[in-house]
Amino acid sequence: LKEMFLPYGIIISQRVMLDEEGRARGFGFVSFDSHDSAAMAVEDLNGKLMPSGKQLYCNRAQKKSERLAELRRKFDAMKMERMSRYQGVNLYVKNLDDEIDDERLRTEFAKFGSITSAKVMTHDNGESKGFGFVC
Numbered sequence: 193l194k195e196m197f198l199p200y201g202i203i204i205s206q207r208v209m210l211d212e213e214g215r216a217r218g219f220g221f222v223s224f225d226s227h228d229s230a231a232m233a234v235e236d237l238n239g240k241l242m243p244s245g246k247q248l249y250c251n252r253a254q255k256k257s258e259r260l261a262e263l264r265r266k267f268d269a270m271k272m273e274r275m276s277r278y279q280g281v282n283l284y285v286k287n288l289d290d291e292i293d294d295e296r297l298r299t300e301f302a303k304f305g306s307i308t309s310a311k312v313m314t315h316d317n318g319e320s321k322g323f324g325f326v327c
Contacts, residue, residue: 197222200236201229221253281308286323288312294324301326 193206201224208220224230230252238250254262285297298310312324 193220200233283326288322290320
C-alpha cells in the first residue's frame with residue numbers, strides 16, 4: 193500500500209484492514225501530510241485496474257452517514273431521470289388472453305409507433321399472468 197501511494201506525497205500513516213485470521217479485507221486507509229497530495233492520489237488512482245483484475249476505488253474517507261447520504265442522492269437522481277425519461281411511454285396492458293406472447297404483444301402495438309420492448313408477465317412455469325408492459 194505504501195509503495196503505491198508514496199509517489200503522491202508524504203504519508204503520515206497507512207493501514208490495510210485485516211479480518212480475524214489476519215487476511216486483508218480488501219480495503220485500507222492512507223493519510224497524507226497535505227490535502228493536495230491526497231487529491232493527486234485520488235485523481236490518479238481511482239478507477240485504476242489492479243494486477244488482480246479488480247478496479248481500485250480511491251476516494252476521501254467518509255463517515256457512514258456521509259456515504260449513505262451520497263448514495264441516497266445518487267439513487268434519487270437516477271430514479272428521477274428514469275421516471276422523466278419513461279414518463280407516459282410505458283403502458284400497462286391487462287386482461288390478455290393466455291395465448292398472447294411477447295411477440296404478439298409487440299405486433300399488436302407496433303402500428304402505434306416504435307416499440308422498445310414488449311413483455312407479457314409469466315409464472316415460473318411459463319404460463320401468462322394475463323398482463324404485460326409495452327414501452
